Amino acid sequence: MAGVVTEHVQGADKGYDEAVREAWRFLPGEKPLVVLYRLKKYFPVKGLIRVKGWVRAVDNVTLLIPEGKTLGLVGESGSGKTTIGRLVLRLIEPTSGSVFFMGRNIFKLRGRDLRWFRRNAQMVFQDPYGSLNPRMTVYDIINEALRTHKIDVGDPKEYIIKLLYEVGLNETHLYRYPHEFSGGQRQRIAIARVLALQPKFIVLDEPTSALDVSVQAQILNMLKDLQRRYNLTYLFISHDLGVVRYMSDYIAVMYVGKIVEIGPAEEVFEKPFHPYTKMLLASIPVPDPEYVKKKPPIRVVGEPPSPVNPPPGCRFHPRCPYASEKCKREEPSLVEVEHGHWVACWHPLN
């Protein structure tokens, strides 16, 4: 295995072999770009005097994000999706565990190496307005990103105009301010700024949740097109399962800080093995009245538990129709139920 690793990465950091060996099991046949290894992020819950407890936002996650592909991360509010996105970009430090980017442990990077990482790993947020300085023109916004990352592109204006065309805007937008644009256009600007740095990896955290469906379709198609042309790797976070299915090659389903199912997108949607995935899929309203008529009634029980005191054993057991005594006591780990399809459940479906 070690030999294979060095094919992709020159001078991998300590621990990479072990991490990639574990993470690779989930997506065999793919080229790892980002590897999350036994990653944990606990946030303190502060009492008046002492810390009262911990929010286990991300609890022991091992995952591989394959180069040139899209890994979709789904799960309900508070399941830890954004926290994973922020960890893999080193916007926050983990409680424990590691993240490797092209073999390098991102939490150990310093100086030039860290700058290399920062340039190559970027994020697009849900709210494009919040991430664009309202007092800067589009030109300044993108030029500043270039300067911050010390990227020499020759004539910045020419370069920026080319980028604007790339995202469906043009030179007439160059000297306008964010408030002069619609939500969809602002998201295009945010994407242009990210593309300016020529990154390898982009975390897209609900990039179209604030947009209308007609505009959403434009942005999603654009993202797919850019990915193909520049071999970009996406971590695509969303709670809209229709959008995730459209965008993703692979899907990881999160429930209260843990990955409970992972596999090729089509498999996970067509044949979910985890009772939670099934419940989640059955909950989505389907835009097809013919299907709705035939759809079996679903039983959705309870609400997601607090990540401060997650239930013991399988975290889903209080809501699970199949839960046994074992589920209440022992935590299931991910096992392969079909080729390349992994599930953490004592009683997988099908």
Added chain:
Amino acid sequence: MGANRCRDPIIVVEDLYINFYTYAGIVKAIDGVSFCIERGETYCLVGETGCGKSVTSRALTRLILPPGKIERGRILYYPEPGKVVDIMKLSEEELRMIRGDEITYIFQDPGTALDPLYTIGYQISETMLVHGYINRIKEGISKAIQLLKETLIPDSEQRAKSYPHELSGGMKQRAVIATSLANRPKLIIADEPTTALDATVQAQIMELLRNLKKQRGLTILLITHNMGLVAEMCDRVGVMYAGQLVEEAPTEELFQNPLHPYTRALLRAVPNPLKKIEKLESIPGTVPNLIYPPPGCRFHPRCAHVMDTCRRQKPMFIRVGDKHYVSCWLYSRR
């Protein structure tokens, strides 16, 4: 304007115009909308941000605050068959007696509908007091508990004593629904009631609304931008675009046989989670600014079938099939 397309309407809206007088200019938010809601049905208004769904639904009880103004139009409310109330002619006081009693609203954010300073039980009871169904708060508490049970809130006795912040988003929305049932509701207007909630919780709330409607014979006006919810919940759908109703049809008919180019495009732009989609179709451009709305058909700048007439003249809302209406020059005889 032939707005009464219903056999036994509970609401009839005719030729409604609403403007907002802002610093930037006059927002022509609602531009000649007409529709009716059949007693006992679930009617959906669907459309993208800013198309006028909320404003239309608020206008049903004249809940339009300045700088907004209902410029003209008729709004008729039929509390029972044959009995008609002209909403435009009521006094503020008379409107308040209808609102929260016979016509109730459920909004997107349950947090703002509940007062953080009072218990859930108190607030439900207060609604009954305001409308004269009880004389003292205490009298309403047991009814409140029963309503919390009806909306499937576990430990309803305990919950009646809880403050809003002690409940999850889904539980809060159930409490709001319980409040809306406190008096004698006939029409419930649910404005994106689950947009702020998780998918599994949304499914539960929708199930609850469906059952309540059946058990109590309610009429529901559901406002949403989610085509999935339309398919699952509604009997008839009105599609809005930029302040106009562009198409109306029974739900199945709308999905099977959408006619307006906007409806067609909208349906193709929604990724269906149950299908593998190779390429989503998008609608070019963005929704227009309603201070300077495009003349003629407001969709014309984005329409693939635009003709000369579309740019000049507003198309009529015409009948094209059984209960199927559309406002588009492609289907009009000029």
